[in-house]
Amino acid sequence: MTGRIVLDWGTSAFRAAFVAEDGRVLDRRAAALGIRFSQGTDFEAAMRREIGPWLDAHPDAPVYAAGMIGSRNGWIEVPYVACPADAPALAKGARRLKLGDGREMVFLPGVTCRRAGGVADVMRGEETQIAGLALETPATVILPGTHSKWVQVADGRIIEFQSFVTGELYDLLATHSFVAGARGRDGARFDRQAFDRGLAAGGSDDAATGGLLSRLFGVRARMLTREVVPEAIGDFLSGLLIGAEFREARAAGWLDGARPVTLAGSATLVERYRQAASAIGIDAAVADGDAGIRGALAIARHHEEVADGLC
Amino acid sequence: MTGRIVLDWGTSAFRAAFVAEDGRVLDRRAAALGIRFSQGTDFEAAMRREIGPWLDAHPDAPVYAAGMIGSRNGWIEVPYVACPADAPALAKGARRLKLGDGREMVFLPGVTCRRAGGVADVMRGEETQIAGLALETPATVILPGTHSKWVQVADGRIIEFQSFVTGELYDLLATHSFVAGARGRDGARFDRQAFDRGLAAGGSDDAATGGLLSRLFGVRARMLTREVVPEAIGDFLSGLLIGAEFREARAAGWLDGARPVTLAGSATLVERYRQAASAIGIDAAVADGDAGIRGALAIARHHEEVADGLC
Numbered sequence: 013m014t015g016r017i018v019l020d021w022g023t024s025a026f027r028a029a030f031v032a033e034d035g036r037v038l039d040r041r042a043a044a045l046g047i048r049f050s051q052g053t054d055f056e057a058a059m060r061r062e063i064g065p066w067l068d069a070h071p072d073a074p075v076y077a078a079g080m081i082g083s084r085n086g087w088i089e090v091p092y093v094a095c096p097a098d099a100p101a102l103a104k105g106a107r108r109l110k111l112g113d114g115r116e117m118v119f120l121p122g123v124t125c126r127r128a129g130g131v132a133d134v135m136r137g138e139e140t141q142i143a144g145l146a147l148e149t150p151a152t153v154i155l156p157g158t159h160s161k162w163v164q165v166a167d168g169r170i171i172e173f174q175s176f177v178t179g180e181l182y183d184l185l186a187t188h189s190f191v192a193g194a195r196g197r198d199g200a201r202f203d204r205q206a207f208d209r210g211l212a213a214g215g216s217d218d219a220a221t222g223g224l225l226s227r228l229f230g231v232r233a234r235m236l237t238r239e240v241v242p243e244a245i246g247d248f249l250s251g252l253l254i255g256a257e258f259r260e261a262r263a264a265g266w267l268d269g270a271r272p273v274t275l276a277g278s279a280t281l282v283e284r285y286r287q288a289a290s291a292i293g294i295d296a297a298v299a300d301g302d303a304g305i306r307g308a309l310a311i312a313r314h315h316e317e318v319a320d321g322l323c
Numbered sequence: 324m325t326g327r328i329v330l331d332w333g334t335s336a337f338r339a340a341f342v343a344e345d346g347r348v349l350d351r352r353a354a355a356l357g358i359r360f361s362q363g364t365d366f367e368a369a370m371r372r373e374i375g376p377w378l379d380a381h382p383d384a385p386v387y388a389a390g391m392i393g394s395r396n397g398w399i400e401v402p403y404v405a406c407p408a409d410a411p412a413l414a415k416g417a418r419r420l421k422l423g424d425g426r427e428m429v430f431l432p433g434v435t436c437r438r439a440g441g442v443a444d445v446m447r448g449e450e451t452q453i454a455g456l457a458l459e460t461p462a463t464v465i466l467p468g469t470h471s472k473w474v475q476v477a478d479g480r481i482i483e484f485q486s487f488v489t490g491e492l493y494d495l496l497a498t499h500s501f502v503a504g505a506r507g508r509d510g511a512r513f514d515r516q517a518f519d520r521g522l523a524a525g526g527s528d529d530a531a532t533g534g535l536l537s538r539l540f541g542v543r544a545r546m547l548t549r550e551v552v553p554e555a556i557g558d559f560l561s562g563l564l565i566g567a568e569f570r571e572a573r574a575a576g577w578l579d580g581a582r583p584v585t586l587a588g589s590a591t592l593v594e595r596y597r598q599a600a601s602a603i604g605i606d607a608a609v610a611d612g613d614a615g616i617r618g619a620l621a622i623a624r625h626h627e628e629v630a631d632g633l634c
Contacts, residue, residue, distance in 0.1 A: 084547075124548075127531075127532070127533075128529070128531035128532050129527070129529060129531070129532035131524075131532060131533075131541045131544065131545075132541075132544045132545070132547075132548045132550070133540070133541075133544055134544055134547055159501075159540055159543075174533060174537055175537065175540040175544075176533075176536040176537050176540060177500075177501070177536050177537075177539045177540050177543075178536055180500060180501060181536070181539075184495045184496070184499055184500060185495070187499075188495055188498075188499060189488075189491060189495060190470075190488070190491060213442075216440070218439070218440060219571075219574035219575055219576075220438075220439035220440070220575050220576060221438070221439050221440035221442060221575075222438075222442075222485060222487075222571060222575055223534070223535065223567070223570070223571030223574065223575075224534065224535045224536065224567075224571070225487040225488050225489055225492070225535065225564075225567060225568055225571055226485055226486065226487050226488075226571055226575070228488045228492075229444070229470055229486040229487060229488050230442045230443075230444075232470075232488075233442065233443045233444055233445055233486075234442075234443070236395075236443075236445055237435075237443045239443070253536075256534070256535075256536060257536055259534070260530075260533060260534030260535070260536055260537055263530035263534065264530055264531050264532075264533055264534075264537070265530075265531060
């Protein structure tokens, strides 16, 4: 084997890494080719368009794919693995697919858990990032995104987690709603003060000032009364929603005890969440951007051990 | 004067009534001609297209217009009247406009208040419906809609109110989100059981089961696990959001004391809110659909008294 190819193929983005046997990342590709945009298309052809040269140069390099590509709307559907889940369990839940040229593709599973009240929760892709954090001591990992995840990890296992639709709600509101047009223009300066005001408004525990449904209307009211200028509404809204996420998570017990908090994900979002944590006195650690690649490799090695054992 | 024309001209709909001197509604018109769809157009021409025959037949009938037509994005901007506000105060805040043919148009004002924490809130159109309820005893009026209003009324005055973005969030989520396609097809049967399950999920006070951001993800999880069938997701989501609105309103103190609750607005929504109230032991009264017309007439009479006095 000359190396491995690791794909993080989600709803909105395709990211690929060619990784040497020793774990060094030798090459990378990224494209706005999420499964949302490629449904009904030929996933294998789409992959070849992006990383054809790697596939040609390394015919025996296996491809490990994490994320929504393994979902009902993806290439093949990989069943969720139940919590608690560690890297060996994720390896066991992976599904292999032999491509036409004989290459092996391995689709990594997502994870499901039942939370309080019996409600199911699911993740696909984040579990692979968590496997790359190699956390042995109990920790809370927060992965901001379209559907943010708060994850309890201990002994290298995902114990339990909870999802929040924060990112999706931000996109919907900023694109289509009463604050449409509020989204910061590309390259616009981040308005830290507006974000902090939003954090305070969204994170307040004072029920008399309302819950999220009412506080969201407050964004519009502040536009009408010009208490927040139009250019700052996007960052105010972002703060309000992230503040609301922290409020909900704290009420659900996520910040009880003294587990250290680690943030993983896109640098921009992680920085906003770090500020939100800091605002309530929590000093969160920040994972580097390659946790997903390391996690896929860790799961890959377990998968290959089992596969070798079967030969 | 042969009568009055009353317009309820909002973001998404235009409704008109021709009303006799004694208050009887003689004719009605309704069109999907909200100001959202007519921005940049000629509002006077749009009105003439809808009710030209009334205008021609009754050249001296004044036109009273309530709703978003009097907002910054409407025909003319009428400043908000501050709470507490009664019909005479609303009449005083109205703005007159003489049309080219000499006819008088009167635009009714919206209302603003400052709630706990100093946050501003606003309404435009609902105040006119409330004026038509003629409530002399203290009551809580709930007006469901794109931006639901909970209003405290006493002595015929609007004392205070709070807005919730429930309807807008439902539309956004059902149209564009992870549950898109979930909106019930036109004419689809209302799934009462799914709605009630949603009410229970959204209205629960158990913080461990999450807040709204987390419970909304639960809608998606229930789709994936098929705990709610696709055809029922729209009604489940509707129940979850309305349940969340009641939960927030109750936490903010709206159901403290024993004020009677009255519901006013579209029959379909009012029935859902009546069920939500009933689920927590509240027997809400339901206003008839002409409260807005009666309210406009009540305000009109005060307006005309003052106008006559000035002559």
